[in-house]
Amino acid sequence: MQSTTDIAEALKAFGGDPQRAAPLASFLGFQPVLSPQDLLAGPLRGGLKWFFAQRTDYFGVKELYRVGSYHAGPSSVGLWVAVLSDWGLRSTDRDRPRRRIARAIVEQVQDARAMVILVPNELQRPHVKEAEFVLPRSAAAVSKGVDTGTAVSSVRALVDLESPNRFHRDLLRELALWPGASLLEVSQHWQKVFSVERVTTRFYQEYMRVRDRMAKALLAHNKGHSVVSKLTDEEAKAWATRQLGRMLFLWFLQEKRWLGGPGGQGYRDYLVRLWHKRHQAPVQEYYRGLLVPLFFEGMATGTPSQSVRELLSYTPYLNGGLFRKNRLEDAVDDGGEVSIPDEVFDPDTDEDPPRTVLGLLSRYRFTVRESTPDDQSVDPDPELLGRVFENLYQGDARHDTGTYYTPREIVHFMCRQALDGYLRDQTGVTQDTLDWLRKQAIEKEEGGQPLPRELEERLVSALELVRVCDPAVGSGAFLLGMMQEIILLRRGIEHSKREYIQDEEQLITDWKRHAIQYSLYGVDINPEAVEICQLRLWLSLVLDLPEPPADHPLPNLDFRIVAGDSLVDRVADITFKESWPVPGQLTMSLEAQRHITDLEREMARYRQEFDATHRDPARLRKLRDRIAAAQAEIIRLQLEEALASAEGEARRARTASAGRRAEARADLVRGILSELARRDFALVQKPFLWPVAFPDILQEGRSGSGFDIVLANPPYIRQERLDARDQESYRQAFPEVFAGTADILVFFYSRALQILRPGGWLAFITSNKYMRAAYGRDIRAYLAQAAEIHRILDFGDLPLFETNGRSVASYPAVLIGKKDGAQQGHNLRVADLTCPIRRRLAERGLNVNSENVRWVLEDLGGLLEEAEVPEYPQVLLRRDGWVLEDPALVRLFHRLMEQGTPLGELVKGRIYRGVLTGLNEAFVIDQDKRDELIAEDPRSAELIKPWLRGRDIKRWRAEWAGQYIIAIQNSGDADAVHPWSKARSEAEARRMFHESYAAVHDHLSWFEGALRKRQDQGRFWWELRACTYYADFDRPKVIFNRFINKPTFAYDERGFFHNDACYFIVAPSPAIAAIVNSKVGWWLLSHLCTPLQNGYLQVFVQFLEPLPVPSIDKGLEGRLTALVKVLTNAPANPEAEAELEDLVGDAYGLSASERSNISHWINQRALAYGPTSEIDDGGNYAETQDPN
Structure with missing residues (x-):
C-alpha cells in the first residue's frame, strides 16, 4: 500500500491542473489519460455538452476532462476533473455545478462508476490551493440500471492540495483501487471509504478517548480542589464534554476566519496559534491562561478587558448561552481555579489514534456547511457535533434511555411531509408548486415564471407564523431539519422572482434567526441534550453569517429549548391548573x-x-x-x-x-x-407544565391553541421500567390510551395530539410494535379516531438506527397525520419497506446494516413509488391490529379471521411450552447412557423418554438426534403416581426413589449439588418442575419452535418430549398440521405474531390461539390426514404439498386471485430475506436485538 507521503506529493504535483493529473490518477489506481481533452469544447452535438448547454452559463462548469480510466470487468470506472467558472468562497457556491456534474456522470457518460475532482479555474488556481473530491451516487439509477429522473446525491471532501491533513491523506490512500476489482467491489469499496457514518463513528471514538483523558486529568491534577476532589467520574466527563463542546464550536468558527481578526480576516488555525502563545499568558497554561479567558470573557461579553483583547486578538461576541457557565461549572469555580496540563491539548503530535484535543481536531478539515440527504460531506460537518455529543452524553446508558439518532434521510422526509401538509392547509398551495419551489432553490430554471404575488404572500406569512415542537428533542435533528425545509422554500420563493440574489447570505441568516426565535420549540428530559440542541441551532445560524454579528448576537434559547419531562405534568394523581389538557374545575383558594x-x-x-x-x-x-x-x-x-x-x-x-x-x-x-x-427545578422541569413553559402557544382556554406541527423520535423504552409515580401520572393524563405494559411512545402520541392545535400536523418515528401488540389496542383506536392519517412507512426489522457504530434493531415506523378525525372514505398511503430495501441490498451484495440501509434510503422516493399502497382506507386501521398491506389482502385477513374456529378454542387451550429442566447436563442423556441405565436397572426405561432440541424440529417431522430426557414428574402434581408421591419427608422419598429406580437415582446423585440450586424443580431435587400436562406429551401433537422464519411445524405421534425452546399443540387431528404448514396458515400467522429480525416470527401461545381454523368435514379431514402422513414420512414431495395447499385453500374459501396474492406475498418475503440462520438449542437466532 502506498504511503500518505506519496499522496501528498501527487496532490501537490496536480495542483488543480487537469493536464497534470497523471500522478494522482496513478496513485488512485487509474490508468492515466496522457492528454486529456475538454469534453465541453467544440461544436454542440448533443450528449454531454448538450446536457450542460441547457443553460447559457453551463451551470458554472467551464471545462470537463476524463483524466483516468479503470476496467472493472466489462464495465468502466472513470476519474474526472471539472474546472469551475468560479470557485466561490463557500461550499454552497459550488452547489449548482456539483449537482449538474454528478447528474451528468450518472446519466450521460458510459462509466458505470466515477469520481470527480472539482478545481478552480486557472486564474484562481494560484490563490486557491484546494480541490473538492466528489463521489456521485444514485441509489435508484444504480439499482435499476436506468435513468430514473430522481435526484442524484453526492458525497464530497474538500482537500488542501498544498498540505492535506492526516484524515484526507488516509482517505485518499484508502480510496485507491487495486488491479482486478469487479464493479461490485469498486462500488462497495468506495461506499465504505466515503461513508459519512464511518467517519462519524471514527471521530466519535477518537473524541471520546480525548474527552476521557481530559476528565481524568481534571481529577488527577486537582486533588486538593474542594469541589473537583468530590466529583464522580461521570461529573468529570460532563465537565470535560462542556469544554470540548466550546472548542468544537470555536473550531467551526475559525473555519470562517472569525477568530483573530475582524470581518472574516482571522485565522483558520487560531486555536493552534493560541497554543503557541501560552507562555505569554499571565498563567502559563493553555487551559487556565488562554481558554478560560477566551470562553468566559472574549466570547461571553461584548467588552473584554484590554489585556484579554491583546492576549486573544479579535473575538466576536455571540451570547446565546454557550459561553455562560452551567451549574456544574459554577460549583467547580466556587472551589477555585482548576488546572488541566498542556499535554492534554498539544497539537504537535502525530499519534494514531490521537490522544490530544488539538491533535485530533487538526487532523480533520471541518466544513461549515450543513449536509442534506442528497449533498453530504465526509468532512466533519455541524451535524457531527450533535451526533458526537449525543453519544458522549448518553454513553453506555443509551439503551436505558432508549434514545437513537434519527438518520437525516428520515428527518428530511418527515419534516417535509409535515410542513407541506401545513402549507397546503394554510395557503391552498399545491404539492406540485412546493416541489417546483424546491427545485428553484437548488437550480433555477431560466425564463421561469414567478409565483403569483398573492400566493407568495400567503406562503411567506405561513412560513413565518409556523410553530413547531419536538417533545423529545435530543440534539435537535428535527428542529434543524425543519429549519432547513423552511429556508429551502424561502430561497425557492426568492429564486422564482429573480435570477441572482446579491444579499442571499444575509437573507438566509435573517430567515434562520426568525425561525429559531419564533418557530422552533423543543423539550427533553436530558439537560445535556438541550445544551446540544441549543448549540446546534446557534452554530447553524452562525455558519450562514457572512461576518460576525456586531449588532445582533445569538438569540437566547433558554425558553424555547427546555429541559423537562414532556409527559409528566402532574404528580401521580395530583392534577394542576396548568396540566394539559386543561382540567375541569379545581378546588383552590x-x-x-x-x-x-x-x-x-x-x-x-x-x-x-x-x-x-x-x-x-x-x-x-x-x-x-x-x-x-x-x-x-x-x-x-x-x-x-x-x-x-x-x-x-x-x-x-x-x-x-x-x-x-x-x-x-x-x-x-x-x-x-x-x-x-x-x-434544582431549573435544571429539569418536572412536572413540566406546558402552558407555563410556552404561554404564547398554549394559552388556557384559547380556541385553536396549540402547535402547528409536532414531530419526534420518542425514546424506545417500556413505561413499566419507570417510576411508579410517573406511571400513575400517565394513567391520569392519558386515560384513553393507557396500558400498564405500554412503550412510552403511546403517551408521546397522546401528548402530541394534546398540544397540537386543531388541524395541526403530526410526524413521528417510533417502534412499530404498537401496531400489533396487546398494549397498543387503545392507541390504535385513538389514532384512527382522533387523527386523519396520511402516511405510514414501516421499516420492519431493518436496522435504521445505530449506536456507537453498531446497528440496532428497533422496528421503526413513520406516521404522518393531522389532528382531525378522518373524513368518511379517507384514504392514506402505506408502505412496508422491509422487502424492497432488502431486495436492493441483495442485488448489490451488501449486508443489511444501518449504513447500507441509509444508502438505499437516498432513493426513498423511488422506494415509495415501488412499494407504497396509494389508497388505503383508514377504516382498515382497526383496534385489533394494523395490517399494512394491499387493501384486498387486508380485507381477506379480516374475513378469514372472522370465519371458522380459533385454534385455541378448537384444541381447548392445549398449546403448551416444552420442558424446562433447569440442568440439562443431568436430565438429558444420549443413547449410550440410556442403554447403560437400562442395563443396570430395566425399570429405568419407565422414566426415560425421547427428547428433541430446537434444531431437530423441521417441516412436517422432527429429525431425532438420539437424545433422551429423564422425565421425573413433580410428585406434587395431581396426576403423579410415583412410589414416593405420598412421602412426608425427603429422606423417605429418596429411599423409595432409590429402591424403585436405583440406576437413575445414582446417576442424578452425581449432580445433586447443582440440582438443589435450581429454581425450576419439583417437591424434591431430582424431580422436574410442576407441570399439569405431562400426559399430553404422549398424545399426537404438532411441535414448533418459538422463533421461526418459515412454516416448520412437525407432526408427532411418537411421544417426544422437547425443551422449552419449543411449544406443542395437542392435535385432535393431523389436519391441524396441514393448516399451520400451509401458505395461508403461514400468511395469517405472519400478521398475528410479533415480527423479529431476519424474517423471524415470535410464535407464542397468545399469537397462535386466534388463528382461524376452517370447518373441515370428515372427507376433507381424511384426505388432509393422509397427506400429512405422506409428508411426515417423505417431506420432499411437491405433488403432495400442492394437493394439500389446494385442499386448505378450498377449506378457507380462497379464490384463485387470493391464492395467487398470498403466494406472491410469501415469495417476496423469501426473496428479501434469502438464506437465514438456524435456530439454536435455546430457541435463539442470529443477531436478535430489541431495544425494549
Missing part, C-alpha cells in the same frame, strides 16, 4: 389563584427582559433563576392546596380506613413538597 396569576405576570416580565438582555451574563443568570423559581412556586402553591385538602379529609373522616387513606395522601404530598424544595 382565591388567595392561591391570585398568587399564581401574579407569578405568571412576573414571569412574562422576566422573559421580556431576558430576551432583551444580551451583554450581561450575570443578569441573564439571575433572570433565568427567577423564572425557574416562579415556575416551581406555581407548583408548590398547588401542592400546598392539595396538602390542605388531604389534611381536611383526614380530620373529617368518619371511618378509620377513610382517615388512613387521607393521611397517606397527605404524607405523599408532604414528600413531594420536600422533594421539590431539594431539587
